[in-house]
Amino acid sequence: MAHQAQLIRNFSIIAHIDHGKSTLADRILEMTETISARDMEDQFLDSMDLERERGITIKAHAVRILYRAMDGNMYTFNLIDTPGHVDFSYEVSRSLVACEGAILVVDAAQGIQAQTVANIYLAIDNNLEIIPVLNKIDLPNARVPEVKQELSDLLGVKEEEILEISAKTGHGVGQLLERIITDIPPPRGSEEGALRALIFDSFYDSYRGVIALIRIVDGLVERGMGVEFMASGARSEVEEIGILIPRLLPLDSLSVGEVGYLISGIKNVEKVTVGDTLTGTLKRAQRPLLGYVQAKPMVFCGLFPMDGSDFEPLREALARLKLNDAALFYEPEVSGALGFGFRCGFLGLLHMEIVIQRLEREFGLELLATIPNVEYRIYNKRGEIHVVRNPTDFPDVGEIQEIQEPYVKATIFAPSEYVGNIMELCQEKRGEFEGLEYVSLTRVKFSYNLPLSEIIIDFFDLLKSRTKGYASFDYEFLGYREGDLVRVDLLLAGEMVDALATVVHKDKAYPQAREIARRLKEMLPRQLFEVAIQATIGKKVIARETIPAKRKDVLAKCYGGDITRKRKLLEKQREGKKRLKKIGRVEVPPEAFMALLSLRPRK
Template identity: 50%
Template sequence: MENIRNFSIIAHIDHGKSTLADRLIQFTGVCNERNFQDQILDNMDIERERGITIKSNAISLPYRAKDGKEYILNLIDTPGHVDFSYEVSRSLASCEGVLLLIDAAQGVQAQTLANLYLAMEHNLEIIPIINKIDLPSADVDRVLEEIDSELGLDPDKHIKCSAKEGIGIEEILEAIVERIPPPKGDTSNPLAALIFDAKYDSFRGTIIHCRVFEGSVKAGDIIKFMYNGTTYKVEEVGHFLLTRTKREKLSAGDVGYIIAGVKTVADVRTGDTITLQDKPCSQPLPGFKEVKPVVFASIYPIASDDYQDLADSLEKYKLNDASFIYEKDSSAALGQGFRCGFLGLLHLDIVQERLEREFDLSIILSVPSVRYRFTLKDGKVIYVDNPAHYPDPAEIAKGEEPYIRAAMMLPERYLGTVMKLCMEKRGVSSNMTYTGPGRVELSYEMPLAEVIF
């Protein structure tokens, strides 16, 4: 266990997370040149087409450090978009440290800060890395200043690299070994493993991705899900290399997968604890915060006969996307369907595309809306996210809508235009600070509905 390191790569959108993951994979020799392709961990077509990461992906990298020891580095590549920040927070629960990438040309951005706070909440070791130093517009000194003033990290501990050119990769691997602590836990304790993701395989049932915190699990063991008490017999356990690789057992500190012939999709919940039936752990591991959707829309099948297919597909899809929620809904014009909650418009777009591609469905999506709160004259409070359920105006005492606090970092020259845009969206300025020469941070409070439409 001393030789295991679990770490994540976090950063703003397009600061080079997946490219750095590619270089680390190449450097440690997991993938040969012939099979290599860019964004190698992004295994969905939609991720490659858009050039973004949607799902966190795990991989185990074998590495011989300069001290002569063999280490297993479990890397989790994470998305950068705010719509998928729930993916990031789940990945961080399985790690002891993070690589915080910062673009040498763009500097510290909104998601850099948001992801840093997530890492701090989990008390992780943070290694700041300045990426893209090969760009002509790179300004390393300014970024070092921002690391100190905006992130509050020690700029002396940074590492410079260019993931594209392969500069500084060995220094990063050495820093992971030296600075990120090994996982804690004891293999002799009862099994406690946290489910951080899952996906459905039509041949093997549900494949559970988990991080083992205590104890060990091997094929033949009877495992129990603590959320609902169901039990299953383990068929196979293993690690993630580029493909799933079978292992004899998973022990405390490992990140891997468990296949136990789980055909009932609803039994597996992300954030649940797995333990052994005959030697259970005393209490479940702290799971994940329940996520709050902000955008709502209804999904209906084009042909009403496809309703059951849509219901089954949504259940399987939810396994792989824990931030997606849905409930039954019906419309006079479109028949039976589902009212769904999303974390943003990009999330909505991705869900629609994945349902059409992966499950071969033809669906109609209603116009997205937000959730309003109405207090009626009789004192009753109701929440409405569907225009069809709007109460009688004569009965409403007051209506409220969701507001957001938007923090925007921008170059000073765009200040006037951005302020004008926020005012048009019914925004109210609450704060403005100069974070550095020529950089402004603006805070605005504005209605969520204005941001969406």
């Protein structure tokens, strides 16, 4: 067994989005003949249509590879392909804990990006051996010497240690496979000790329940033995255990250093959470593996079906997505303007976008999403704490002692000519400057502390437009801080539209309220009566727009005759409009909500 562990290498590929991570995984699978040429397709490990379309990895994937090395030995490689976006950084960190090494892939044309640095720090924190790789060297705009210098300075390695490859053509990939053997250490662990296995991912099968992807750290797991999930306390028996090649291949047991899957018959994905420790029930581990935290939603929005009859199908669709995604949160919500729907919580904006797209594509639903918001902590004058995820749940202004909002530490990489534009944008978004560092003569790294609420709507779009698409952005959660925040309500014809309530900083309340009122005036259809659009803080109106009444020509049927008849008709119309103004209701069309998702003032 000890000799077997010496021939195992567990590694991950980390990179910024679109730097060639999935393409490199394809080449490794192809060159080691893990996948036959007939079955091979681009982005093989990315199984979702959304992953292929967007060129990103959403779910972690694992595959066992057998490689005959130059020294004549047959090595077992366990490749764990991780997500590449900030929203899934916890999943990335758990996948990295399951490895001893990481291949760091950097695009030779784009250079080091924000996500690259974030993933490097995650790898270093977990004591992984890093193999730096420069990809896409065959591109005409590749900046090989310059990017090598950046990588060398960042990692503190010699430039000759950085491999030059083309994942597309396979150039240099053979050399990389040999470096995996020499640079990445074999797994360490006690074979005689109690079972400790890290769950780095899980997915749901409608017939077999939750399938957990595991890495054995200590001990041995066998078919039929009793197991316990230490964080949730759930107990079960191992129905099946095996490896991924990448299809599921059942085995009798898995030992130290091996990566595979485990089916225990548990049907609830919340009991088999990412980062949890699996142990035996007869010989139980004294302490779990470090680093487990509960996945916590950071961004919230209301999801409402366009057709009211789709409420139950939406509930069923969310329940089915939740089976594969423990981080998704949802609870029923009722809106006076939009009817019945759900308040949903997501890890971040990309996670939100993916869930909405999957609901629309896979379940054929037409949905309306309200303006995203974050979770606030509100302390009232009695010292009680309220956690608020929906602006309409804010208590009255007179009851609030203090409001706290979540902050993030943002890292931005961009060419040096855009320094002024980026600093101006971060100041507009209430950012606190932390530092500026030149990573090369032409590239700059910024550090800012920013309120999460300021970056979830349009920050990334604005950053890209102000840097002509050359900036990259990454963030990590810092904690909660006190903020001077207010709730801005919107009234249409005197009635509050709960779905349009927002929480903003006091200094931004007036310009944002003016912008919302102006947008609504443009978007709402005219009625037969005058409609007042009012933005309020408490009972104080801070912005107002008026939609004039639609004029119906009641005199069209009068061909001359006495003027008194015309006056009588106009008077009757005036009385009707007064009555309508009292009882008339204004419907907010879906396009108005879409238009309000981007609230930056127009130039």
